[in-house]
Amino acid sequence: MNVQSKPSKFITGATGDWEVVIGMEVHAQVSSKSKLFSGASTAFGGAPNSHVSLVDAAMPGMLPVINAECVNQAVRTGLGLNARINLRSVFDRKNYFYPDLPQGYQISQYKQPVVGEGVVVVDLPDGEAVSIGIERLHLEQDAGKSVHDKHPQMSAVDLNRSGVALMEIVSKPDLRSSEEAKAFLAKLRSIMRYLGTCDGNMEEGSLRADVNVSVRKPGEPLGTRCEIKNVNSLRFIGQAIEHEARRQIDIIEDGGVIVQETRLFDPTKGETRSMRSKEEAHDYRYFPDPDLLPLELTAEAVEALKAKLPELPDEKKARFVRDFGLSSYDAGQLVAERETADYYETVVKGRDAKLAANWVINELFGRLNKEGKTIATSPMSAQQLGGLIALISDKTISGKIAKDLFEILWTEGGEPRALVESRGMAQVTDLGAIGSIVDDLIAQNPDKVAQAKANPKAMMWFVGQVMKSSGGKASPQAVNDLLKSKLGV
Amino acid sequence: MTELTSLTLADARDRLRSKDISAVELASAHVDAVAKARALNAFVLETPEQALTMAKASDARIAKGEAGPLEGIPLAIKDLFATEGVRTTACSKILGDFVPAYESTVSSQLWRDGAVLLGKTNNDEFAMGSSNETSHFGAVQSPWRREGSNTPLVPGGSSGGSAAAVAAQLCLGATATDTGGSIRQPAAFTGTVGIKPTYGRCSRWGIVAFASSLDQAGPITKTVRDAAIMLRSMAGPDAKDTTCADIAVPDYEASVGKSVKGLRIGIPKEYRLDGMPFEIEKIWTQGCDWLKAAGAELVDVSLPHTKYALPAYYIVAPAEASSNLARYDGVRYGLRVPGRDITDMYEKTRAEGFGAEVRRRVMIGTYVLSAGYYDAYYLRAQKVRTLIKRDFEQCFAQGVHAMLTPATPSASFGIGEKGGADPVEMYLNDVFTVTVNMAGLPGIAVPAGTDAQGLPLGLQLIGRPFDEETLFALGSAIEREAGHFVAKPWW
Numbered sequence: 002m003n004v005q006s007k008p009s010k011f012i013t014g015a016t017g018d019w020e021v022v023i024g025m026e027v028h029a030q031v032s033s034k035s036k037l038f039s040g041a042s043t044a045f046g047g048a049p050n051s052h053v054s055l056v057d058a059a060m061p062g063m064l065p066v067i068n069a070e071c072v073n074q075a076v077r078t079g080l081g082l083n084a085r086i087n088l089r090s091v092f093d094r095k096n097y098f099y100p101d102l103p104q105g106y107q108i109s110q111y112k113q114p115v116v117g118e119g120v121v122v123v124d125l126p127d128g129e130a131v132s133i134g135i136e137r138l139h140l141e142q143d144a145g146k147s148v149h150d151k152h153p154q155m156s157a158v159d160l161n162r163s164g165v166a167l168m169e170i171v172s173k174p175d176l177r178s179s180e181e182a183k184a185f186l187a188k189l190r191s192i193m194r195y196l197g198t199c200d201g202n203m204e205e206g207s208l209r210a211d212v213n214v215s216v217r218k219p220g221e222p223l224g225t226r227c228e229i230k231n232v233n234s235l236r237f238i239g240q241a242i243e244h245e246a247r248r249q250i251d252i253i254e255d256g257g258v259i260v261q262e263t264r265l266f267d268p269t270k271g272e273t274r275s276m277r278s279k280e281e282a283h284d285y286r287y288f289p290d291p292d293l294l295p296l297e298l299t300a301e302a303v304e305a306l307k308a309k310l311p312e313l314p315d316e317k318k319a320r321f322v323r324d325f326g327l328s329s330y331d332a333g334q335l336v337a338e339r340e341t342a343d344y345y346e347t348v349v350k351g352r353d354a355k356l357a358a359n360w361v362i363n364e365l366f367g368r369l370n371k372e373g374k375t376i377a378t379s380p381m382s383a384q385q386l387g388g389l390i391a392l393i394s395d396k397t398i399s400g401k402i403a404k405d406l407f408e409i410l411w412t413e414g415g416e417p418r419a420l421v422e423s424r425g426m427a428q429v430t431d432l433g434a435i436g437s438i439v440d441d442l443i444a445q446n447p448d449k450v451a452q453a454k455a456n457p458k459a460m461m462w463f464v465g466q467v468m469k470s471s472g473g474k475a476s477p478q479a480v481n482d483l484l485k486s487k488l489g490v
Numbered sequence: 491m492t493e494l495t496s497l498t499l500a501d502a503r504d505r506l507r508s509k510d511i512s513a514v515e516l517a518s519a520h521v522d523a524v525a526k527a528r529a530l531n532a533f534v535l536e537t538p539e540q541a542l543t544m545a546k547a548s549d550a551r552i553a554k555g556e557a558g559p560l561e562g563i564p565l566a567i568k569d570l571f572a573t574e575g576v577r578t579t580a581c582s583k584i585l586g587d588f589v590p591a592y593e594s595t596v597s598s599q600l601w602r603d604g605a606v607l608l609g610k611t612n613n614d615e616f617a618m619g620s621s622n623e624t625s626h627f628g629a630v631q632s633p634w635r636r637e638g639s640n641t642p643l644v645p646g647g648s649s650g651g652s653a654a655a656v657a658a659q660l661c662l663g664a665t666a667t668d669t670g671g672s673i674r675q676p677a678a679f680t681g682t683v684g685i686k687p688t689y690g691r692c693s694r695w696g697i698v699a700f701a702s703s704l705d706q707a708g709p710i711t712k713t714v715r716d717a718a719i720m721l722r723s724m725a726g727p728d729a730k731d732t733t734c735a736d737i738a739v740p741d742y743e744a745s746v747g748k749s750v751k752g753l754r755i756g757i758p759k760e761y762r763l764d765g766m767p768f769e770i771e772k773i774w775t776q777g778c779d780w781l782k783a784a785g786a787e788l789v790d791v792s793l794p795h796t797k798y799a800l801p802a803y804y805i806v807a808p809a810e811a812s813s814n815l816a817r818y819d820g821v822r823y824g825l826r827v828p829g830r831d832i833t834d835m836y837e838k839t840r841a842e843g844f845g846a847e848v849r850r851r852v853m854i855g856t857y858v859l860s861a862g863y864y865d866a867y868y869l870r871a872q873k874v875r876t877l878i879k880r881d882f883e884q885c886f887a888q889g890v891h892a893m894l895t896p897a898t899p900s901a902s903f904g905i906g907e908k909g910g911a912d913p914v915e916m917y918l919n920d921v922f923t924v925t926v927n928m929a930g931l932p933g934i935a936v937p938a939g940t941d942a943q944g945l946p947l948g949l950q951l952i953g954r955p956f957d958e959e960t961l962f963a964l965g966s967a968i969e970r971e972a973g974h975f976v977a978k979p980w981w
Contacts, residue, residue, distance in 0.1 A: 055592055059817040061585065062572050062594060062696040064731050094813050096859070098836055105816020156832075158821065286859035288868060291702035291810055294732055 007129075010178040011219065014250040020219045021246040023176035023212060024226075027189055029168045029199040030143065030207040031074045037142050037166035038065030038108060045205050049148075049159040057164040059103035064292050067092075071166040072296065074198040075115050075140050076306050078168055081192045081313055082135050084119025086303050090139075092293045096286040101145035101158050109169075111287045114139035115296060121172075121192070122315060123184045124333045133185050134173030143167050168199065174213065174223065179242040183235045186210055187337070191314050195339050203234050210238060214245045216253070224249070225259040229273050232266045241266040245273050317342055325354035334362050340376045347383035352390045360390055364407055385410050388417035397421060399428045401473050428476045432483060438470050439463070439483055450488060457490045494519035496976075499563055499662040499716035500743075506552060506562045513552065513562025517545035517606050520564040523660045524608055529981040532645075532654040534569050534627045535577050536609040544606040551604065560723055561604030566655045566664040569610040570617055571597045571707075572696040576607070580698040581625040582615045584818045584843025586825045594696025595731070596665060596707045596724045603723040608661050612651030615845045616815065617672055617700040620919040621908065622650025624847040629905050632680060633658035633977035636943040640980075643902045643945070646676030646919075652710045653680040657977050663711040663720045667697060669704045670803055671898075671923025674935035677710050678897035678948025681937045681975030683717045683965065684710040686923075688956045689930035690735035691721075693728030699814040701807040702733075704927040712974070714936060714965040718742035721958065737956055745959040746966045751785030753960065756890040760796035761922060763899060769941040770896045777894055777938055777949045780971040781964065791890060793881040796925055798874045803924040804917060805858050805871035811848075812855025818843060850913065879929040886954050892964055895922050897935040897948035926952050934961040938972045946975045 011018035036043055039056035056063045079086050093111040116138035124130050145163035149156045170189060176182045190208060193199035201208050210233075215226035229245060232238045244266075249259050263282075264273040289295075312320070314336045321332035321342075335358060336342045349357040365386060369379060389406055392398045398406060398421055409420055421427055429435060442463055443450055452459040467480045484490075494516050497505070505511045521538040541564060548562035572578045572590035579585040593601070601607070614624040621644035622630040632645040633654055645654040649666030653676035656664050666673040668686035677684025685708045692707040699705060709720035722742050728734045757778060762771075778788055820826035820839035827842050829835035844852065858867035885893070899921055909916030926933040931952055938949040949968060953961045 058822060060572075060590065060592070060823070061578070061580070061588070061698045061817070062590075062694070064695050066730060066732055096813050096816060098816065098819060098833075100819075100821050100832060103817060103822060105819060106813055284861045286813070286856065286861075286864075288809060288813070288859055288864070292699075292733065 079116030558604030681946030
């Protein structure tokens with residue numbers, strides 16, 4: 002709460018600097034085969050109302066029964082957030098009427114959530130790492146979906162999502178910029194995908210965020226916050242925060258006050274608008290659900306889950322830095338997705354780690370991004386890229402030729418070493434062949450020779466010429482050595 | 491054929507097994523009796539064809555020597571239990587003609603054991619009432635009348651239809667539910683036996699919920715033995731109800747007639763109310779004497795928080811009800827009254843679909859759970875509940891095996907006589923029974939005598955958690971002395 006941000010994160014208003022304070026409530030759909038309190042399927046995209054049990058439709062006399070797998074997933078997530086696991090938690094009813102809420106209440110955890118305080122370390126693009134506090138994580142039911150465009154006067158309801166398990170993860174108001182907020186959500190997503198507890202698919206709504214935004218003059222107490230509902234992409238989160246902070250600053254600087262309210266982000270206009278004020282807020286009449294016993298976990302069961310956790314991004318990153326000598330930033334990029342980290346680990350096996358990291362991050366990621374592909378749909382396998390790097394390391398090909406080879410592998414496929422041989426791409430290290438080129442150049446360009454002798458950097462002209470005449474296949478190292486000896490520099 | 495309807499469940503079972511009578515004969519006799527007793531309004535739906543089909547199947551199983559524990563026994567089912575393919579309304583207009591696609595766990599276990607469905611019985615709307623007068627299908631008339639009077643009396647509630655059907659010999663037993671006394675009070679009013687088992691003994695799955703932490707199913711029957719037989723089939727673990735106990739069900743019938751010698755029976759002094767009718771005092775004393783004569787030891791005990799039970803109950807039960815009844819919103823099933831928009835539709839549907847008592851309790855429940863009132867009402871009531879439970883635990887810890895109290899503070903009363911001006915007058919009916927629900931304990935009401943006008947009066951025995959067996963032993967000891975009470979047909 003008293004985290005002071007760097008002045009570089011301040012927003013400048015007419016009256017000086019402002020600090021934006023952000024807290025997030027993230028709704029993550031639990032990866033599970035069946036719903037939180039019923040046996041109905043959680044599969045996405047079924048025909049409307051095809052994944053609905055009697056419990057989900059709130060038929061008279063139906064009772065919820067907790068799905069143990071969903072609880073385990075919440076505990077795993079809690080452990081991944083370095084959070085306290087509450088061995089006793091309670092399910093409450095949050096009462097309100099809505100057509101896509103069949104029971105007339107959502108079963109949620111209000112006062113006693115399954116997971117308590119934790120912390121997530123978030124890496125920022127400038128290399129800074131910030132620790133963001135986790136307030137809590139609780140389990141709750143998702144609602145169904147109201148469809149308003151099927152009939153001129155009526156709305157239709159699809160209950161397929163009704164009762165699907167969600168984890169609500171609440172951060173402390175520790176975020177200080179839209180960049181931090183985006184990085185925080187990306188990190189949460191990464192952790193949950195590593196754990197297999199949420200697929201993190203924002204397009205399908207598996208991951209949604211409500212963002213609480215307030216502004217203050219640096220060093221002053223927290224300002225009044227507004228909650229922006231259901232922002233469903235990283236880009237929109239950034240836009241929504243930027244817009245909301247600016248809106249609040251403008252109001253205050255114009256002598257107004259911020260009214261606590263819930264706002265909606267409009268992605269087409271890039272702005273937020275009022276949804277309901279605090280006075281209009283529902284009275285949810287929370288009380289413990291009498292149909293469910295308190296959720297009791299044993300310390301042994303939690304330990305057993307902990308023992309089986311996979312290596313998480315932070316640990317993997319530390320290992321990459323330690324074992325592969327990578328920079329923190331490069332390692333962070335490689336571990337963001339488990340698939341990418343696995344890819345890299347295959348590429349790097351027995352090869353130069355930094356070279357491998359550069360190729361994965363710069364060439365592979367760049368190409369994937371450009372073509373809208375992911376590591377899973379990459380046309381180039383880790384084995385192929387690894388083979389290419391081996392050819393660079395053993396000086397069979399130069400870095401420049403390697404880029405040509407990358408292109409061939411990407412578009413045509415094949416085995417790197419075989420390709421280099423069949424297409425004559427191996428670099429020329431034969432000193433005799435290079436030597437005659439060098440001798441010719443020295444004889445024809447006495448002025449350049451003089452320059453190079455006066456300033457060794459001018460030798461680069463010769464290097465370029467040799468490479469050009471050899472079709473790029475001359476070994477740069479061999480060319481350098483030869484030039485140095487022949488020019489006597 | 492009338493003699494078949496005067497059989498007890500146990501006798502009928504034995505005669506069916508010895509093929510002395512057939513299930514079809516037995517079902518027909520009861521189907522006829524039900525049809526002739528429509529003046530009672532005990533049934534809201536009769537299922538004669540289903541009864542005969544089921545009875546035929548029972549006869550076939552009996553012939554093959556595959557009879558279940560309740561084979562061929564005609565039963566009535568309270569309209570709160572979902573019955574697959576058979577209209578289930580909780581006697582509320584809001585459920586309209588709702589026909590469930592599922593069978594409640596309790597009733598499915600009765601069918602598993604061979605019982606035959608006669609129909610669905612009347613009850614107070616959503617089980618909210620103590621006289622069966624709040625039913626959307628109208629009041630039930632008790633088979634009992636005061637001597638020399640034609641004044642229609644209430645059978646008690648909320649399981650009024652079930653109690654009246656058993657007392658009028660329209661069925662050999664009926665299912666019922668008890669949230670604050672809804673099995674025991676009507677049993678006491680109609681001279682029948684009703685047991686509310688320990689909370690968690692019977693599954694609540696498929697029973698229309700009133701107050702989830704208090705609701706419990708149980709039987710209403712002619713005798714203690716019949717109740718023991720029926721409860722054994724109704725009870726048992728159910729993975730579909732988290733609050734249902736994973737405890738094996740004993741052979742309750744074996745406890746009937748068992749010696750009560752040496753049992754310590756607590757007599758709670760707080761149940762002696764000011765202004766309690768002399769006749770209630772009298773049967774209570776009588777009950778004490780009977781148990782003492784049977785070898786039980788009587789001890790005075792104190793349950794100091796008893797006086798807070800009723801007020802606390804009328805916070806907890808409406809609170810849970812207000813939430814449980816939110817699903818009746820006109821969106822998916824039951825009544826829908828069109829409105830300008832969704833909120834208007836909700837308001838019109840619920841205003842028209844719920845009766846006055848249900849609306850009152852939904853409003854009370856909504857109020858006590860509201861922000862700013864929760865701590866003062868709901869949370870406090872839950873604390874009181876803990877204290878009530880502790881009162882009982884302390885007595886049981888001192889070696890008390892069960893308690894004996896009156897079941898009700900009065901005999902049955904006339905239809906329209908109570909609660910018209912002040913609902914609390916009606917609520918006071920449950921003063922002896924709500925404590926048992928609040929503490930989650932088993933309680934049985936057994937007929938013990940009549941008042942000066944010839945109306946039945948009952949005694950209540952309260953047991954330790956999951957010790958229904960002791961209640962059957964003690965109940966049968968009282969029954970042996972008190973005898974049976976049969977209403978003279980006027981219908």
